[in-house]
Amino acid sequence: xxxxxxxxxxxxxxxxxxxxxxxxxxxxxxxxxxxxxxxxxxxxxxxxxxxxxxxxxxxxxxxxxxxxxxxxxxxxxxxxxxxxxxxxxxxxxxxxxxxxxxxxxxxxxxxxxxxxxxxxxxxxxxxxxxxxxxxxxxxxxxxxxxxxxxxxxxxxxxxxxxxxxxxxxxxxxxxxxxxxxxxxxxxxxxxxxxxxxxxxxxxxxxxxxxxxxxxxxxxxxxxxxxxxxxxxxxxxxxxxxxxxxxxxxxxx
Numbered sequence: 001x002x003x004x005x006x007x008x009x010x011x012x013x014x015x016x017x018x019x020x021x022x023x024x025x026x027x028x029x030x031x032x033x034x035x036x037x038x039x040x041x042x043x044x045x046x047x048x049x050x051x052x053x054x055x056x057x058x059x060x061x062x063x064x065x066x067x068x069x070x071x072x073x074x075x076x077x078x079x080x081x082x083x084x085x086x087x088x089x090x091x092x093x094x095x096x097x098x099x100x101x102x103x104x105x106x107x108x109x110x111x112x113x114x115x116x117x118x119x120x121x122x123x124x125x126x127x128x129x130x131x132x133x134x135x136x137x138x139x140x141x142x143x144x145x146x147x148x149x150x151x152x153x154x155x156x157x158x159x160x161x162x163x164x165x166x167x168x169x170x171x172x173x174x175x176x177x178x179x180x181x182x183x184x185x186x187x188x189x190x191x192x193x194x195x196x197x198x199x200x201x202x203x204x205x206x207x208x209x210x211x212x213x214x215x216x217x218x219x220x221x222x223x224x225x226x227x228x229x230x231x232x233x234x235x236x237x238x239x240x241x242x243x244x245x246x247x248x249x250x251x252x
Contacts (some may be wrong), residue, residue: 001027001083002027002083002084002133002134003027003028003083004027004028004029004030004079004080004081004082004083004084005022005028005030005082005083005084005085005086006026006029006030006031006032006072006075006084006085006086006094006123007019007022007029007030007086007088008032008033008060008062008081008085008086008087008088008089008115008119008122009032009033009062009088009089009090009092010029010031010032010033010039010042010088011031011033011034011035011039011042011110012033012035012192012193013037013118013192013208014040014088014138014187014190014192014208014211014212014215015031015033015086015088016042017192017208017209017211017212018086018088018206018215018216019031019046020043020046020212021212021213021216022045022216023050023053023055024049024050025216026050026052026053027053028053028054028055028079029046029054029055029056030052030055030057030058030075030078030079030082030200031043031055031056031057031058032057032058032059032060032071032075032089033059033060033089034059034060034061036057036059039057039058042055042057043055043056043057045216052214054079056078056079058071058074058075058078059071061198062089062111062114062115062116062118062119063110063111063114063115065114065118068115068118068119068120068122069118069121072119072122072123072126074147075184078128081126081130082123082126082133083132083133083134084133084134084135084136084219085119085123085133085134085135085136086136086138086219087116087119087120087135087136087137087138087161088124088138089111089115089119090111090112090115090138090157091107091108091111091112091154092108092154092200092233093105093108093154094108094150094151094152094153094154095105095133095150095153096148096149096150097152097153102143104155105152108154108157109153109154109156109157112154112157112158112160112161113157113160113161114216116160116161116164117141117164118165118231120135120137120165120168123135124168124180127180128178128180130181131177131178131179131180132178132179132180133179133180133181134180134181134182134183134219134222135165135168135180135181135182135183136163136182136183136185136186136219137161137164137165137182137183137184137185137227138161138187138215139158139159139161139165139184139185139186139187140154140155140158140187141186141187141188141227141233141236141237141240142154142155142252143155143158143159143161143162143186144186144240144241145240145241145248146239147252148221148249148252151252161184162184162186165183165184166184168182169182169224177215178209181222181223183218183219183222183223183224183225183226184224184225184226185215185218185219185225185226185227185228186218186225186227186228186233186237187211187215187228188204188206188211188227188228188229188232188233188236189202189204189206190205190206190207190208190210190212191205191206191207191211192208193209204232206229210229211228211229214229214230215228236251239251
């Protein structure tokens, strides 16, 4: 059992939802985010509902690499070791390329790409030292294909996250004596703080709890990759990879 789990971006949305499920399953948690007040409230809730676990909170701004490395070190000291790290913190800002939205797109790149890179570096350094661990990278179904309009930059960042995870898996090939796994999760449409302001909600969207249950179920199996919820996102993902652009544009 990967007992001690660090979840970034745990103050809301999918990170918060996964934290509740892992806590109920008996895992100790190191929760990180910028909004420490929300983490403290979640810590109190989880420890009250699950008195046998330990929950620690750590202020972490993934846009600041020093904050990331300091937050990881603090969490490692607090728990003794980390067994699983879920790189979940992300940003969904975006504008169609060529419409003056560079700043919003750049913020998304910094948070989703450089933030994931710093977290991966910190996690894998710890796992290599321990010779064990499970790195989980939260990508997106949008990573299956270049996306139009406001999703273009976000989808590109999530593709980079997926490729980074695959590169780390490549590094582990043939290395003996290591119990290190790397999983990429591709969530479909799940209710969260990131998308609750969207003008139109997809008919395929599922409640946060349902989506997070599917994510946790997949994470515990430690596959290389998983699309969640499995239905309908496994077949949709395969279609997205090969369908003409006109079809994909209608799908999203």
